[in-house]
Amino acid sequence: MGGIFAFVCKDPMDLSIINKSLRKLIYRGYDSAGIAYLKDGDLVIKKIVGNISKNEINVSDKARVAIGHTRYASRGWPTLENAHPLTDCNGKIAVVMDGILDDYEKIRDDLITKGHKFVSTTDTEIIPHLLENSEDYLNSSLIVLKRVRGIYSLAFITIGADKIFAINSGQPLMIGITPECKYVSSDLPSLSGIAENAIIVPENTIAVISWNEVKVYNIEGNEVKPEIKRVKYKEEIAEKGGFPHFMLKEIYDIPQALINSFNSLMEKYLSLASMIVYGAKNVYIIGNGTSLHAGFISSYYFSEISLNVNVVSAAEFPYYALKNVTTGSVIIAISQSGETSDVIRSIKMAKQRGAVILGITNSVGSRLALESNVYLPITAGPEMAVPATKTFTSTIVVLKVLSLYTGLHSGKNDRSEISSLKSEIEELAKQLMVRLPEMEKEAEKLAPKLDKESLYISSSGINYPIALEGALKFKEASMTHAEGIQLGELLHGPIVLTNKGYPVILIKPVEAEDLYNKVIRSIKERGDVIVTVAEDGDMKSIKATRDLTPISNVIPLHLLAYKLGVRKGLPIDTPPGLVKAVIV
CATH class of the missing domain: 3.40.50.10490 (Glucose-6-phosphate isomerase like protein; domain 1)
Structure with missing residues (x-):
């Protein structure tokens, strides 16, 4: 479980925005945090153990595509190995998730018998391995949505694609919209001051997000038109998920x-x-x-x-x-x-x-x-x-x-x-x-x-x-x-x-x-x-x-x-x- 924040932009964006936005999501998790971004054709991942409001992730780079996460340890101890983002065997895909997977042990055991190597004890790690070696990430995301039971939302990036792929299977997921960037977050208040409008990703859908467009597909693979909402929260309320008190x-x-x-x-x-x-x-x-x-x-x-x-x-x-x-x-x-x-x-x-x-x-x-x-x-x-x-x-x-x-x-x-x-x-x-x-x-x-x-x-x-x-x-x-x-x-x-x-x-x-x-x-x-x-x-x-x-x-x-x-x-x-x- 935890909070998700990500962006994809036309031009490179300072990664400090993820640190700042994850602090607004601290109520969703404070055990560890991490960032993954694409740089010079490689996937760079940085993680910390502890509360991101007290210990920022040290990043001075810029990137066009990045995802971040602040984690609440529900399965797996609060360690660097269990901190998100989590990757596949080849280090090509980075996934962040909010929620709980019901049947991950069975899927994990099946993947291990097929030769996949796991480094964490979290349920989230099955996702990048299920997506591994895919040539069509929309289709493989649909397979994940149909196969993996639970209440969750996730986002992932992969080498070779300046896009964010996201899945909503029962946990909140928002996409902030600006002319130059698109932002993915676990709640609307964290987008305050960043985007004026946001797409509410419907349940049981896949979102494919580029800097200039967002496409949402239902579980049958058909494109759907999602709801758009205005984003307007005071800073002190934004840090409480839109409520006046925790x-x-x-x-x-x-x-x-x-x-x-x-x-x-x-x-x-x-x-x-x-x-x-x-x-x-x-x-x-x-x-x-x-x-x-x-x-x-x-x-x-x-x-x-x-x-x-x-x-x-x-x-x-x-x-x-x-x-x-x-x-x-x-x-x-x-x-x-x-x-x-x-x-x-x-x-x-x-x-x-x-x-x-x-x-x-x-x-x-x-x-x-x-x-x-x-x-x-x-x-x-x-x-x-x-x-x-x-x-x-x-x-x-x-x-x-x-x-x-x-x-x-x-x-x-x-x-x-x-x-x-x-x-x-x-x-x-x-x-x-x-x-x-x-x-x-x-x-x-x-x-x-x-x-x-x-x-x-x-x-x-x-x-x-x-x-x-x-x-x-x-x-x-x-x-x-x-x-x-x-x-x-x-x-x-x-x-x-x-x-x-x-x-x-x-x-x-x-x-x-x-x-x-x-x-x-x-x-x-x-x-x-x-x-x-x-x-x-x-x-x-x-x-x-x-x-x-x-x-x-x-x-x-x-x-x-x-x-x-x-x-x-x-x-x-x-x-x-x-x-x-x-x-x-």
Whole structure:
């Protein structure tokens, strides 16, 4: 996964434009970066490991054709070998890609048997090898589009052709248009100040781009007429993908991140991880903050297959849970950054006592991934805002899939349930893409009602951890004291603090509807402000299966917390005193 930027011009262009434009795409990836360009009939490639906003690619050349990439490591560690652009055996073709390929292992094995040499561990590298030795790159691109399954977009250049070839198979791809140059990018905002108009490359199409023309072909090879849009973004908004804050952008990323997280999980690692969990003497799930709340939700998933897991704060784990860890224990450690000190400290102690560590992280190459015996990637994409949104919902997906695979070993689940889950996630994502703008408007209208010093968020069952997570988001994004409370417990003491005008957000539970209605009546009698999160609530959540309702219900809370923070004029992406990974 990552960000793509490329150009083809009538006259040589200074390559510094790629460094500058890739910095605008840093939210799509920050693990490594690279540039490929044509010079004197050769293909020149330069790469770096690390964040391009802090460490530019050193290029002083000019070129008529060049492609660049900033990478988020989803498959393959953040190394120079795995950095894009990636080439074929002959070093003639350079490819950059954004997205995930579903069936790359099978294709890679087939290419290896045919004599192809691979130098990376990324899925992208199969593309230049599939294109290798082609004499008709439009036709070979069509073959790639038909053969390679996944959600991706890519661009490539090749020696002997002053053109850029691009494929859109479900990930955004734009072509900026000027009289002297054409530019290819992963989003419209990065083209701001470069091109006034841009072509939106349609899904399942090939684009052949020269400096003076762009031709787009559908999967049958027929030329199509794409949509053209105006490009106009302020610089500070351009760096956030067109959104005023990273937090809002990342909420809008959730539908695609859910699909990516499911598709990125590889069968062999899921089988190994689930076998380890199934054969464990005891299982502990540890994390902090948002990761801990995802762990609480997973305990409901594992209980469905009669597996009792102990969910413990990583900060608390060494003080009372560690003494029960022995050989045969399994620790499922969750950290989106993979660098949280409490998590790292706990797993090191557990390993000393003979435990097996299963890491779940959004950062391949992190300390958690290094310390784990096996790890599963969250693959939500880079998350720049401190308040976690898309990584939380994607972590839920990973944990649900892990529980299903664990159930295969005991006979509690069968493979049809895995296929059903994929369909359920795709349907939820599809509805979210449509509904998110409406949900944002609902949150903006309701935010004034919640603009108080304190509030409660309450639910029951599998959605009780969502009340805890929602309370955390209100603290982080809107600096409002919020407390997550189990629905029944709300009546056993906490309700005495409420008075007329005190806000209470109620998330409708899957079960316990009678209790939900009872609590509503009790709160209304006191004259408190109630905001309901439900399919028919004040904040309308999307209908989902029981195990996906935590995802459906947390997004309205994300939006409410965000809009309240905006109303207060707060630095939402960087709350004072907080960082993305707590390492103290």
